[in-house]
Amino acid sequence: MFEAKDVVIIGAGFAGLSAGVALADKGFRVAVLERKPAPGGRAYSFADSETGDLVDNGQHVLMGCYRATLDFLARVGSRDQLAFHQDLEIEIFDGPGKSATVRTARLPGPMHMAAALMRYKHLSIGERISAMRAAMKLLAMHRRGYVELTRLTVADLVATLGQGARARETFWYPIAVATLNDEPTVSSAALFVEVLKRAFFGRRADSAFVYPKVGLSELYCKGASEIIEQTGGLVEPRAIVEALELGAEGRIASVRLRDGRRLGASNFIAAVPPHHLLRFLPENAVGDPFFARFADLSTSPIVCVHAWFDRPVTDSAFVGFVGATTQWLFNKRRIFDLHGQSHPGYLSFVISGARKIVDNSNAELLETVLADLHRMIPASREAKLLKALVLKEKQATMAPDLRSHQLRPGTGTPIANFFLAGDWIQTGLPATIESAVISGNNAAATVAARIGG
Numbered sequence: 403m404f405e406a407k408d409v410v411i412i413g414a415g416f417a418g419l420s421a422g423v424a425l426a427d428k429g430f431r432v433a434v435l436e437r438k439p440a441p442g443g444r445a446y447s448f449a450d451s452e453t454g455d456l457v458d459n460g461q462h463v464l465m466g467c468y469r470a471t472l473d474f475l476a477r478v479g480s481r482d483q484l485a486f487h488q489d490l491e492i493e494i495f496d497g498p499g500k501s502a503t504v505r506t507a508r509l510p511g512p513m514h515m516a517a518a519l520m521r522y523k524h525l526s527i528g529e530r531i532s533a534m535r536a537a538m539k540l541l542a543m544h545r546r547g548y549v550e551l552t553r554l555t556v557a558d559l560v561a562t563l564g565q566g567a568r569a570r571e572t573f574w575y576p577i578a579v580a581t582l583n584d585e586p587t588v589s590s591a592a593l594f595v596e597v598l599k600r601a602f603f604g605r606r607a608d609s610a611f612v613y614p615k616v617g618l619s620e621l622y623c624k625g626a627s628e629i630i631e632q633t634g635g636l637v638e639p640r641a642i643v644e645a646l647e648l649g650a651e652g653r654i655a656s657v658r659l660r661d662g663r664r665l666g667a668s669n670f671i672a673a674v675p676p677h678h679l680l681r682f683l684p685e686n687a688v689g690d691p692f693f694a695r696f697a698d699l700s701t702s703p704i705v706c707v708h709a710w711f712d713r714p715v716t717d718s719a720f721v722g723f724v725g726a727t728t729q730w731l732f733n734k735r736r737i738f739d740l741h742g743q744s745h746p747g748y749l750s751f752v753i754s755g756a757r758k759i760v761d762n763s764n765a766e767l768l769e770t771v772l773a774d775l776h777r778m779i780p781a782s783r784e785a786k787l788l789k790a791l792v793l794k795e796k797q798a799t800m801a802p803d804l805r806s807h808q809l810r811p812g813t814g815t816p817i818a819n820f821f822l823a824g825d826w827i828q829t830g831l832p833a834t835i836e837s838a839v840i841s842g843n844n845a846a847a848t849v850a851a852r853i854g855g
């Protein structure tokens with residue numbers, strides 16, 4: 403049996419733990435209940451039993467514009483475990499050995515990005531100037547308002563701006579797929595422009611790539627749990643919430659766990675993806691249109707292939723591929739070496755928005771990734787593959803489609819003491835770590851205001 407708490411939070415991903423830390427900082431006793439054997443949600447890591455290397459379920463990249471996340475990581479004591487690329491510099495291959503680098507200039511934003519675009523050699527000078535004009539139009543559209551963009555997909559938008567096939571395939575679409583995790587014909591132009599504005603056309607520091615030098619779980623779970631426990635709270639793994647139980651005046655009185663335990667509190671936050679939430683709602687809420695609409699939110703997959711070669715195949719920390727199925731290669735040796743760990747030939751490959759290939763077998767996916775690697779970096783053929791691990795996240799993130807604008811809820815619900823958090827909550831951002839942390843902070847602030855903290 404648990405001791406009653408002020409707030410019960412269901413789900414220990416970035417959203418649940420950031421809500422927990424924010425509430426603990428205001429002195430509330432919080433119980434964070436997590437279904438899995440360890441906290442971390444979709445951003446988790448594990449140690450590979452053979453190599454001992456830390457494996458993230460998928461390489462996660464943060465950016466300098468992730469203000470809420472960077473503040474949260476500072477609070478849990480792990481900001482020094484992040485590597486900051488002061489200037490954005492990405493090597494992008496568009497064919498065998500044909501690489502061009504997107505490199506921002508040491509100029510105030512957004513001039514730093516204008517310079518990067520003008521140096522991008524996969525586009526002709528004319529295409530670069532046209533892309534620059536298109537970027538300026540996008541920013542003007544953003545300033546004028548959001549509504550017209552919510553009716554366009556990224557593909558519609560880029561076509562409207564007169565961007566040709568080469569500019570679409572080697573510039574606009576790779577950015578859209580990487581940041582929104584879906585195909586340009588599906589993704590909302592409004593979310594795309596918001597990301598471009600925040601990440602690439604804001605302050606110079608905002609476009610810095612930031613990645614963890616440690617495994618994802620190590621980055622935030624321990625520090626967050628300690629803060630929550632210091633104020634009499636707890637983070638309880640293997641605590642599967644099966645039902646929210648109603649009490650007086652239609653409020654939630656307690657949660658019931660699969661093992662029969664119950665936990666009461668004055669306020670409840672669900673920080674879980676929508677398809678999980680729909681499983682434990684009180685019976686009378688299931689048919690409520692407020693909640694029922696969440697079933698219409700769809701998801702988009704990500705495939706990650708982790709591979710260990712007998713030698714390093716690139717010196718870069720990360721490399722982009724265009725015109726290939728594989729989009730990104732992360733050189734874990736370079737990323738983790740900063741932390742003094744990891745096998746020399748350990749690479750992670752990422753395929754976002756992987757709808758078309760996610761049902762392929764693991765062997766086929768590995769073959770695809772290796773074929774792309776060998777084509778783009780021919781010297782890699784000499785490296786011998788020692789071991790590979792294919793991880794498919796079929797429901798990696800909420801699809802950033804046009805319907806999502808109407809379907810994403812805010813923090814509050816029709817139940818007075820029940821609140822929502824998670825990357826899919828309406829934050830104006832795609833479903834990312836930053837959206838999850840913002841939603842967690844918002845839920846915590848709402849609950850604190852209600853309790854009077």
Ligand SMILES: Cc1cc2nc3c(=O)[nH]c(=O)nc-3n(C[C@H](O)[C@H](O)[C@H](O)COP(=O)(O)OP(=O)(O)OC[C@H]3O[C@@H](n4cnc5c(N)ncnc54)[C@H](O)[C@@H]3O)c2cc1C
Nearest residue numbers: 413415416417437443444460462463643678824825834835
């Ligand atoms: C492969 C991959 C790569 C990604 N790359 C990036 C990236 O580069 N940058 C970026 O910003 N974002 C990235 N993301 C997205 C990012 O991981 C998510 O946005 C973020 O982790 C979501 O956090 P969350 O707390 O909202 O949800 P989750 O992490 O899903 O947390 C919800 C938690 O609730 C728990 N739960 C569910 N039901 C119950 C229940 N009944 N009882 C108790 N607990 C329950 C779940 O087990 C889970 O731990 C990526 C995602 C994936 C899958």
